[in-house]
Amino acid sequence: MTQILEILQGIRPESDFSASSDFIADGMLDSFDMVTLVSTLDRMYGISIDGVDIVPEHFRNLDTIASLVGKYGIRP
């Protein structure tokens, strides 16, 4: 979880991701941020997140992102 939080803070340093339960509704992540995040997660964990999984529901909070990478056998 800490690694994911660090990546998110790197993408949007002005946002406090630990204080939000819905990054999308709170305007902290847009579609291009999701792309940047996926690209970083792919590289960091040596995976390729399926394109059909790149939808807002999987990027609402730390738990949903952790669950997404969990599909690829990663336990962040």
Next chain:
Amino acid sequence: MNFAFRRKRISGLLAIVPASERSFLEEMRNFNFPESRSLKLMQVMGYDKHRLVRADVCVSDLAVFGLQHLFDSDMLKPDEIDAIVLVTQSPDHFIPPTSNIIQGRLKLKQDMLCVDINQGCAGFVIGMIHAFLLLEQESIRKVVLINADVISHKTSPKDRNSYPLIGDAASVTVIERDAEDTLIHANVRMDGTRREALVIPAGGFRLPSSTETAVLEDVGDNNLRAKDHLRMDGTAVFNFVQTEVPPMIESLLGAAGIPMEAVDWFLFHQPNRFMLQKLADKMKVPSEKMPSNIVENFGNSGGVTIPLAIAFNLGRRLQAERFRVCLAGFGVGLSWASMLMPLGGLRFCKLIEIPD
């Protein structure tokens, strides 16, 4: 819808791009985003350089320049052209058809067919299908397929979703009957219920352009655009491509009885590097077989990106060599289309620049 064609081939291909090159690093400050975020996106999406025409350059200018180049270099004779199929979303005028304008400006013969097709990113494959259908007629021996767009005229320079990606370009593809018993497979899908994913809301008869539709608005994503400008729902388009394209290719290759490994090149529409890499991963296609370098060098020019990818990546190799290629276009409409065909032995295959 599946198609099969026999004894048809591409005999020459020319891509035309504006000489004027713009850089994302220079344009970055126009966008309402911190530079650090834009720089990250630059790496992922492949934003770098793109080619845009001057404000007074239209589709017929690019097409006439390209065709005149072919006439002057004796690659094509004006009287050989029996049909012009123009695929564009940015016609010179609503009336008359831009294909007629091209015919008139070049003083081509009257005994021919000119037709405009309004299609975008799937427009190369759809144009090829129309050309093949025309070639079923005895009277038509050579079709010139022109794909051309100057969509920069309808894109907000303050819209980071679209502006860094778009490019203006044209291509001229000569299509004729093949003496060999070539078999070409194609398929097309359409879904107009998702038409709003890529749209220019104003400027047609539904919502004519006015001072009101020209006003730049922040539509909630920090990008400024007017109703006169291209609006792209990036998330919807991305998911459409990832969901629909892999099964379409599987169906195409299945109909042809050709395994994925037997395809030499996957020459797909070029929306951005990230989307293509995700497609290649999902389809388990080595990325070196699926070029994704058009957006970073020229921008996304809609239906022109496939012929541009062919000319840029294979170029003169196609004069001497022959490959089995899988083409796929997907976007505006929504429309998605693919084609499996042999490609090679071309009389010409190159890229030229139109000066400012």
